[in-house]
Amino acid sequence: MIRVGVNGYGTIGKRVADAxxxxxxxxxxxxxxxxxxxxAHTADQRGYEMYAAIPDRAPLFGDAGVELxxxxxxxxxxxxxxxxxxPSGIGAxxxxxxxxxDTPAIFQGGEDADIAEVSxxxxxxxxxxxxxxxxxVVSCNTTGLSRVIAPLQEAYGIEQVRTTLVRRGGxxxxxxxGPINDILPNPISxxxxxxxxxxxxxxxxxxxxxxxxxxxTLMHVHALNVTLESDVTAxxxxxxxxxxxxxxxxxxxxxxxxxxKLKDFAxxxxxxxxxxxxxxxxxxxxAISGRDLYLFQAIxxxxxxxxxxxxxxxAMTESATAAESIxxxxxxxxxxxxxxxxxxxxxxxxHSGVEAADD
Ligand code: NAD
Numbered sequence: 001m002i003r004v005g006v007n008g009y010g011t012i013g014k015r016v017a018d019a020x021x022x023x024x025x026x027x028x029x030x031x032x033x034x035x036x037x038x039x040a041h042t043a044d045q046r047g048y049e050m051y052a053a054i055p056d057r058a059p060l061f062g063d064a065g066v067e068l069x070x071x072x073x074x075x076x077x078x079x080x081x082x083x084x085x086x087p088s089g090i091g092a093x094x095x096x097x098x099x100x101x102d103t104p105a106i107f108q109g110g111e112d113a114d115i116a117e118v119s120x121x122x123x124x125x126x127x128x129x130x131x132x133x134x135x136x137v138v139s140c141n142t143t144g145l146s147r148v149i150a151p152l153q154e155a156y157g158i159e160q161v162r163t164t165l166v167r168r169g170g171x172x173x174x175x176x177x178g179p180i181n182d183i184l185p186n187p188i189s190x191x192x193x194x195x196x197x198x199x200x201x202x203x204x205x206x207x208x209x210x211x212x213x214x215x216x217t218l219m220h221v222h223a224l225n226v227t228l229e230s231d232v233t234a235x236x237x238x239x240x241x242x243x244x245x246x247x248x249x250x251x252x253x254x255x256x257x258x259x260x261k262l263k264d265f266a267x268x269x270x271x272x273x274x275x276x277x278x279x280x281x282x283x284x285x286x287a288i289s290g291r292d293l294y295l296f297q298a299i300x301x302x303x304x305x306x307x308x309x310x311x312x313x314x315a316m317t318e319s320a321t322a323a324e325s326i327x328x329x330x331x332x333x334x335x336x337x338x339x340x341x342x343x344x345x346x347x348x349x350x351h352s353g354v355e356a357a358d359d
Contacts, residue, residue: 001025002317005079005103007032007053007072007094009039011171012108013085015306017048018272020083022332023310025319029079032072036064051075053086076101081313084108091115095134104132106312109139109197109305119200121146122311122329123246126322129315137308141165141220142197144279144299147246148224149202152293155240157229159291161207164223165194171302172217179215186213219259219276220299227292234288237295241281245330246307248278248337249286256282259298266300269337275303277335307335 002025006017009031020026030049033040034057041064043050049069052058061068069075076082076097081104084091088110095115098105107115116134118125124146129135138146145163152158167186170177186192192211199205242249250256256265267274277300285296307329314325330336 001027002313002319003027003029003078003080004313005029005032005051005075005082006048007075007082007084008086008090009033009043010085010087011173011302012305012309013083014039014043015273015275015303016083016085016309017043018046019306019310019329019333020313021046021048023328024332025328026310026313030069030075032075036061036066040064040066049075073097073101076103079103081106081316083309083313098134104316105134106309106316107134107136109137109142111136113197113200119197120308120312120315121150121201122308122315122322122326123147123244124150124201126311126315126325129312131318132316135312135316137305137312138197138201139194140299140301140304141167141194141222142201143304143308144220144222144297145194145198145207145224146201147244147279148241148281148295148297149198149205149207149226151240151244152226152228152237153202153205155230156232158205159227159229161195161198161205161227162209162225163194163207164210165192165212166221166223167211167213168216168218168220168301169213170217174217179213181215184213186211216259218263219280220301221259222297222299224295224297225292229291231291232288232293234286234293237288237293238283238286241286245326245336246278246304248276248280249283250280252284256280262298263300271334273302275306276300277303277307277333278337279304307333 004020032051032053034053055071083106091107091111116136117132118129118135120135192209195207195209241247266276280298282296287294310329311325314320
């Protein structure tokens with residue numbers, strides 16, 4: 001069993017801990033928290049051993065009726081691997097703690113790329129993280145872009161990626177974030193940081209990204225334009241993306257016309273916390289003009305990186321191949337939306353050009 005410690009138990013950390021607990025080859029050794037808030041009580045109920053991230057605050061946990069197993073140093077010492085899920089910049093401060101115990105560590109996308117040996121996306125560069133002592137699982141947006149870029153690059157070659165990212169203002173619990181009533185080019189300067197971040201996974205890729213922020217908490221939406229190196233049909237691209245286990249191509253008959261209905265779909269399907277681990281690509285949006293591919297996809301910022309963290313653990317511990325890990329992670333979490341799109345018949349979706357696409 002791989003003994004996993006989680007430092008930082010917020011949006012990402014609590015999901016990582018739950019995902020680890022579902023793996024047959026992993027166990028949660030404990031989670032470190034700064035304060036005994038509602039999430040500490042939930043962690044307690046789920047049976048996770050609790051460690052004080054800031055030892056001076058340990059008495060607060062006792063006062064709140066949350067039993068502590070120790071301080072974060074003890075968690076790091078006990079773990080085979082740490083997953084740092086603290087806010088951006090804190091991971092960099094924690095790095096020396098992990099190193100002092102020789103405990104390999106995974107950092108999240110809010111950290112600079114140079115915090116770790118490898119920036120990671122399971123579909124794109126699993127092998128690069130094999131045996132690494134430090135890995136950064138790239139951000140929700142970079143994960144979402146990488147999952148689409150990898151198959152397109154392999155199947156057709158990519159000349160240029162241009163993407164506009166319409167980003168949620170904050171997560172549902174982030175009540176101090178915004179905008180409340182505005183549309184912000186963010187950053188105003190171009191490119192946004194996302195393009196360079198994607199290049200940490202695909203060095204040499206030509207990619208330009210523009211970012212905006214809007215007053216929603218639901219999901220991000222990306223508008224992609226990818227100039228391919230081959231002539232292909234939209235049907236062929238669609239079939240390619242449908243073959244990706246972490247991409248859900250939304251069928252035309254589903255009536256899902258936005259992020260709101262996607263979230264409803266996830267809640268109705270009984271997904272934990274309404275999570276959507278998959279990229280959600282609108283099938284109707286997949287269009288080709290010359291060698292330019294266009295599509296819209298929605299990315300659930302709170303959850304798409306969770307399967308990637310699990311795969312990063314297996315890559316670093318060299319306990320599975322990419323295919324084995326991705327399959328196991330998908331199966332245990334329930335990744336993969338398999339509902340047949342209602343109202344789509346064979347004649348609605350033209351796959352006739354599929355076999356000839358490489359011509
Ligand atoms: P969050 O604020 O929801 O959770 C962070 C948790 O860490 C909080 O519970 C906070 O109290 C705790 N914390 C603060 N200082 C700490 C310390 N010194 N030691 C231990 N715990 C500490 O943040 P999040 O959204 O989960 O983000 C965590 C990381 O994941 C960031 O790098 C972020 O960029 C990245 N990420 C976030 C999202 C997202 O949309 N939320 C998506 C992908 C990646």
